[in-house]
Amino acid sequence: MISCSLFPFVQAAPAANVKIAINRAEMPDKAKEELVLPYLFNTESMGLNLGVGGMLSGYYQEQMTIGGTAFGGDVSRGIAGGVWNYALPNTDRMFLSIYGMFGYYPNQRAYTGLGGQFVPPDQPLPGSNDSSNEQYLEADGASNWFDIKLEYALPWGATKKSGLVSYQLEGGLLVSEPSGGKVWNPLESGATVLVLRQFNRYQSFEFEHNTLDGTIHALELGILYDNTDFPINPSYGSRQYLSISHDAAWFESDHEWTFINLDMSKYFSLGSSKYASQRVVALNFWTGYSPSWELKYNEMGARTVFGNAPYNEGARLGGFYRMRGYDQNRFHDKAVIYGTAEYRYTLRANPIADINWLRFLHLDWLQLVGFVEVGRVGESYRASELLKDVKYDYGVSLRAMMAGLVVRTDIAQSEEGTNLWIMVDHPF
Template structure:
């Protein structure tokens, strides 16, 4: 078993929500869904119709400049067998110009001359557009020994492992409209706070329903395979119903998401269309003498590319996305026992089940460095996953010869941001991931 070990030279790597120190190749350190999840403290009292206007007036008084910005900067130092020593830094600003806004920056440089940079600006508002939130992300990376997986010509599901000099990046603008009902009745900024209200499975009464439009540009250039498509432009439309009781540590409710992606024509590569559906659910198992909270968390993901077999006469090629922009499994969110985007194709299905335990014993707050920050809880988890990728959208085929992953995880919240470390076995290798946010 080959395990890419990370040497955590400093505690800062562990507690930094921005140390994307995944121990496989550095090109996977950044997620294309990197938006930071910050659980803003909410009022435990239920919101009634008579309190809506009072809440809006209160928010108007607490304008953006009445909140002092909070800045934290941390060094990042880690080492992998592929990268050798990597150093850098990260900084985050809470209340970055507006009460609900967050700004994040990361820069890393490795001994083999690989580097990456990331900047994100989240949850900004334009005056008088109370139901809207705007976010932007920009990522650039260069890898001297990038590891990539490409489909083999004579097989449908097998991929070939390639090591190449690579350049990757993406830019995204997220335009989010929060529907003015249930948890969104007080405006988009107020919807970021989770109130411990009774969970209802009626979106008119519970949760936050939103529609997000995301124009994007992605690119990947491989030195040894310069004939491959290297750019993808398009737009995503996502309908989301977030009915969880907490963004960071859900114990009840669930989340439903449908994302439609339309890729535009780029150079000689035709347009393409893809959809993804994801459903999460959480059930509290109560507490006992050892654990303050026990939760069973489940997730189902299914995706397809309907344009896969459509032939474009002008470009003389099929309307399929580049592998780096299409359907995939493997990485720090789905099928975590395998490398990032190890399996690519037309369609995918993935099932995940986690048993999450919050111990009553909490030693982290008293450890050196940790005691400088607010660490309200830590969590243990057992996890198992099963998934598959095929070149036909067939439920029978998707459920044949499924890949499985199983492992353990330790997670904790630091200054409202969740850090998770997953050790997962699947296939011929095991993976160790350090990442921000819960996987679902």
């Protein structure tokens, strides 16, 4: 099975990031960037879709980005947009981002059961590690989301004097002083960012005789320490993010849940070579736990889950960031553990550098990537459960630096099929 995700403007993990201003040697008199990129994709569930995405960066404030995309097919349609990293008046440390997407999709798939439905003791819970990929709900419906994010750059390390860090690039690679990576000390190196995110999700499934829908209105509080040399495309250093998310069953949200998240990455530079301007080994470890998640049993020993995050939040695996060889949100449970390794090989050659009609892409480099991933969800946070019967996948990726953004096309293979993902940003 080949599936595809739209690339523009999807919320990455972690929620916080370093606020940056980029100056490219190729455009010394212009700090502004713009990019318009038409695209098409064809999937088994959505058919052929055409779309266009665009972004403007540095036009009002040097670190601020405005972007959007729209696409459509025979049944599917969507529109997304937002403003990222707007510095609030009278401060250079507080940044606001507002973004969202509204879409309608054929054959939406959710690896979950009906809410409150009891599962017999001899059957795995839908979406659990032992579940079948035939255990899902599927129907046409809406999938909408909207986020508001407030970030504060703490006054030490690389952001001691200002919440904004400036970088000079040549050929898409850092030539100015790195912001971190040489020592691990938040007071001296790297940037520390606090984030408060309010996020909302709505999804519906329009079956023949009824419609199921669900809503999330949740908060996330997190802290990021980014001690890499260049946060957009790190070659050495590390990054750590710790957060807690909570839905108090506000408004249309129908149940309460809590999720704790730890995300850690490490990068090793192998230097350059004859054909590579940069060679990097990138490692990522992610784990999470939902203390509110519990099982309820009936008199027949069947069970159902309550106090859990929805299948597309919390301890979940599968999709364009983690376990790319599996469908989006294929696995979910009370606890999760995940690890990945990537080898990133940035080519010296730029095949379109001298092609005038392609210069609108602002392409600085192409990167070849090979990766492997392992992960596991479970009903408890015990090594005896999370370190056995793990899932794995592997794949390759072609990435490009365009107008200061990393755009990637990943192909991943797992025991359940092959997936194609087109996205913005490295997965970590």
